[in-house]
Amino acid sequence: MIKTVLIGLWACLVTLGAGYFGTIWKSTVSTAAIDKRNFKTVTVKPVSIPHLKDGTVEGYVHLQLSYVADGDELAKHGVRPDAILTDAALKQLYGVVPENAIKEVRTDLAEKLKMATNKFFGTNIVSEVLITEFGFIAAGAARKDHFPPKSKKGNAN
DSSP: OOEEEEEEHOOOOOOOHHHHHHHHHHHHHHHHHHHOOOOOEOOOOOEEEEEEETTTTEEEEEEEEEEEHHHHHHHHHSTTTTHHHHHHHHHHHHHOHHHHHHHEEEHHEEEEEEEHHHHHTTTTOEEEEEEEEEEEEEEEGOOGGGOOOOOTTTTOO
């Protein structure tokens, strides 16, 4: 009976020791791997990319992006990557069938945009591109009252 109690006590001590040392080991590894850079998250203005078919607009691919960038690199360059990201998105999605655009977003659009922006700057200024909004708006579903009416100044009639 004493043997059984000692084996049980030994098993408990081994389990507690393994848990304690495992926790200490895990916490030292994770703190050593933390990057000390000054990261900033920036949201880019939304963009609507027209989808054309046979010369008419069938709808718009609506896209809004955010990116995570090194704040020190942003300050060093003085130029924000917003325009470069928007340009790269337009080049990727302009004229693409909406179903293919959805496939593009699902696969690697964010990675392509990140690579294009970093290539432009010549450094890894953008560490992550996030697609915060994505959708397709049919041309008939777009609100007509969203746009202000054109002024009729200058008409002689």
